[in-house]
Amino acid sequence: MISALFFYLFASLCVASAFMVIASKNPVHAVLFLILAFVNASGLFILLGAEFLAMILVVVYVGAVAVLFLFVVMMLDVDFVELREGFLQYLPVGGLVGVIFLAELLLVLGAWVINPSMPQTITAPIPAADAISNTEALGLVLYTRYVYYFQAAGLVLLVAMIGAIVLTLRHKPQVKRQNISDQVARTKETAMEVVKVQPGQGLSQ
Amino acid sequence: MDVVDFNTLRPALPELLLAGGAMALLMLGAFRSSEGTATLVNWLAIALLLIAGAVILAMPPGTQTTFGGSFVVDGFARFLKLLALTGSATAIILSLDYNKVRKRQKFEYAVLILLSTTGMLMLISAADLIALYLGLELMSLSLYVLAAFDRDNARATEAGLKYFVLGALSSGMLLYGASLIYGFTGTVSFVGIAKAATAPSLGLIFGIVFLFAGFCFKISAVPFHMWTPDVYEGAPTPVTAFFASAPKVAAAAMFVRATMVSFPAITAQWQQIVVFVAIASMALGSFAAIGQTNIKRLMAYSSIGHMGFALVGLAAGSAEGVQGVLIYMAIYMSMTLGAFACILAMRQGDTFVENISDLSGLARTKPGMAFFLALLLFSLAGIPPLAGFFAKFYVFLAAIQSGLYALAVIGVLTSVVGAYYYLLIVKVMYFDEPSPGFERMPFALKAVLGVSGLFNLLFIVWPAPLINAASAAAKSLF
Numbered sequence: 001m002i003s004a005l006f007f008y009l010f011a012s013l014c015v016a017s018a019f020m021v022i023a024s025k026n027p028v029h030a031v032l033f034l035i036l037a038f039v040n041a042s043g044l045f046i047l048l049g050a051e052f053l054a055m056i057l058v059v060v061y062v063g064a065v066a067v068l069f070l071f072v073v074m075m076l077d078v079d080f081v082e083l084r085e086g087f088l089q090y091l092p093v094g095g096l097v098g099v100i101f102l103a104e105l106l107l108v109l110g111a112w113v114i115n116p117s118m119p120q121t122i123t124a125p126i127p128a129a130d131a132i133s134n135t136e137a138l139g140l141v142l143y144t145r146y147v148y149y150f151q152a153a154g155l156v157l158l159v160a161m162i163g164a165i166v167l168t169l170r171h172k173p174q175v176k177r178q179n180i181s182d183q184v185a186r187t188k189e190t191a192m193e194v195v196k197v198q199p200g201q202g203l204s205q
Numbered sequence: 206m207d208v209v210d211f212n213t214l215r216p217a218l219p220e221l222l223l224a225g226g227a228m229a230l231l232m233l234g235a236f237r238s239s240e241g242t243a244t245l246v247n248w249l250a251i252a253l254l255l256i257a258g259a260v261i262l263a264m265p266p267g268t269q270t271t272f273g274g275s276f277v278v279d280g281f282a283r284f285l286k287l288l289a290l291t292g293s294a295t296a297i298i299l300s301l302d303y304n305k306v307r308k309r310q311k312f313e314y315a316v317l318i319l320l321s322t323t324g325m326l327m328l329i330s331a332a333d334l335i336a337l338y339l340g341l342e343l344m345s346l347s348l349y350v351l352a353a354f355d356r357d358n359a360r361a362t363e364a365g366l367k368y369f370v371l372g373a374l375s376s377g378m379l380l381y382g383a384s385l386i387y388g389f390t391g392t393v394s395f396v397g398i399a400k401a402a403t404a405p406s407l408g409l410i411f412g413i414v415f416l417f418a419g420f421c422f423k424i425s426a427v428p429f430h431m432w433t434p435d436v437y438e439g440a441p442t443p444v445t446a447f448f449a450s451a452p453k454v455a456a457a458a459m460f461v462r463a464t465m466v467s468f469p470a471i472t473a474q475w476q477q478i479v480v481f482v483a484i485a486s487m488a489l490g491s492f493a494a495i496g497q498t499n500i501k502r503l504m505a506y507s508s509i510g511h512m513g514f515a516l517v518g519l520a521a522g523s524a525e526g527v528q529g530v531l532i533y534m535a536i537y538m539s540m541t542l543g544a545f546a547c548i549l550a551m552r553q554g555d556t557f558v559e560n561i562s563d564l565s566g567l568a569r570t571k572p573g574m575a576f577f578l579a580l581l582l583f584s585l586a587g588i589p590p591l592a593g594f595f596a597k598f599y600v601f602l603a604a605i606q607s608g609l610y611a612l613a614v615i616g617v618l619t620s621v622v623g624a625y626y627y628l629l630i631v632k633v634m635y636f637d638e639p640s641p642g643f644e645r646m647p648f649a650l651k652a653v654l655g656v657s658g659l660f661n662l663l664f665i666v667w668p669a670p671l672i673n674a675a676s677a678a679a680k681s682l683f
Contacts, residue, residue: 107407108411148273149336152339155224155323155343156342156343158320159317159346159347159350162320163346166311166317166356167354167365
């Protein structure tokens with residue numbers, strides 16, 4: 001009963017805020033509604049017992065992606081009203097493509113038959129939900145059976161980092177940088193100079 | 206808990222070496238910021254690639270798997286890994302002079318090539334869909350960055366962006382296909398898919414179509430070839446030479462392994478797709494290249510056409526066909542790298558020119574370079590007795606043995622059309638009025654050109670090593 005109540009609460013809020021994402025004129029409001037939609041969706045995941053997905057949704061999508069969106073929207077001067085001007089013009093063609101795609105997907109889903117040999121090909125039996133939690137199950141295999149994938153994904157991220165640095169980092173000569181070893185090596189002798197000032201003459205240089 | 210047995214990592218030793226080496230070189234480049242660092246890193250990277258090749262040569266014969274069956278090293282993998290390593294090492298050699306003249310020396314160049322090569326080796330050894338995807342992304346992501354490496358050049362950044370956006374789209378399609386295949390067979394491992402996919406079902410075929418769309422993008426086969434001419438033209442020339450060699454080999458390897466191992470029972474279903482893609486690529490590669498004036502664009506269309514010819518071998522769906530693909534990729538890589546050594550030697554003063562008309566009268570200004578380039582162009586056109594002829598011979602032979610007569614005939618016809626534009630360059634070099642000559646060809650380029658020219662010329666004398674190796678490699682898949 002109570003879970004049904006929460007389901008309707010989360011689901012209706014999620015749909016409403018998703019609608020507001022595309023309906024609101026102010027891009028900052030749109031991103032804030034997007035965050036609300038994500039939080040509600042993660043609530044739905046918790047109701048399903050998929051607590052790991054819920055955590056990831058909040059941490060990754062709300063914590064990183066949506067905040068990044070917000071940052072970009074606030075930093076860049078993008079005129080969203082102008083962007084939408086061609087919307088009606090492209091609607092028929094875009095709608096047609098969408099409908100065709102939907103029809104094809106329905107075709108595939110309609111032909112969905114569970115392969116009778118599938119149970120034999122599944123590598124490990126799936127334990128009952130109350131025996132082991134999702135997070136624990138993932139943790140058991142992530143660094144053991146799937147360590148190769150995990151490390152490969154790490155390499156992909158390393159390449160992304162190198163790429164970002166190679167393509168964007170510029171060393172400007174005028175910029176003053178903090179050099180910690182210089183700061184630490186500074187002594188009283190190198191940093192201070194005692195000057196005897198004659199009365200009435202001021203400090204030259 | 207068991208103690209980790211490091212012997213299980215042994216099949217992946219070349220990959221571990223390359224990945225670890227790339228990170229070490231990254232450190233070296235970051236902390237040693239003097240003038241010669243880029244050159245040092247380049248040579249160390251070449252040494253690392255050679256060591257990885259030696260490790261592969263020293264591996265025991267037979268099939269080894271590790272990482273729970275998601276990583277397989279067999280004769281097929283060893284053959285293609287050696288090819289990919291050769292291609293990458295040559296690509297670094299080709300870049301030495303260009304980057305020095307253009308003052309674009311950065312140590313990250315070699316590091317990215319190393320990481321990309323790691324991805325290629327992982328891709329070649331991938332025995333399930335997840336490993337395949339990760340290897341592919343590691344390879345492609347480095348390639349996107351390399352395409353835009355000349356970051357102050359508008360055309361290079363455009364090439365990088367275009368390649369990235371379209372590559373991301375194709376990865377999406379590939380993943381969608383992979384998820385459908387997983388959904389309809391219940392497993393991601395190729396062997397497991399082969400066990401489950403005994404009869405064609407609609408969902409499975411949908412999955413195969415999307416998977417193939419992703420594959421075709423990576424090997425730049427029609428109808429997913431649009432990015433190729435723009436990216437090849439816009440990217441710095443040594444990067445283009447790299448694009449046309451090693452990644453193509455790795456992508457072809459992934460196409461062949463995923464298809465032959467996963468779907469042997471439903472050959473009739475995927476064969477028609479491969480036949481169509483092969484015919485379309487061969488035709489487009491031949492006809493669209495005719496009007497080109499930029500030699501890098503021409504090489505792009507040429508590579509589209511050659512991928513079509515290689516796919517003829519895959520369409521045959523037999524061990525002979527796979528052998529044909531392997532021989533084709535080896536010879537194609539040698540021809541392409543030699544041709545790019547010539548293109549990189551097209552330097553007037555400090556500017557690199559890339560129009561076909563700049564080559565006019567090369568036979569009189571630089572007879573040696575003209576001779577070798579003509580030799581490679583004849584080989585690319587598939588004229589006997591050069592190696593390019595045998596490459597085509599083996600794929601067409603496999604197609605005929607599998608009863609695909611129409612495909613073989615169309616292949617021969619399009620290769621005749623393709624011969625036109627290769628011969629046109631030969632005509633420009635030998636019979637047109639000389640244009641201002643080029644600078645002295647650096648030794649590194651000369652060496653690459655000489656080796657690839659002699660390989661193509663003398664292949665007929667001693668073809669046995671390559672053909673036997675390819676045959677043994679192909680048999681390991683069946």
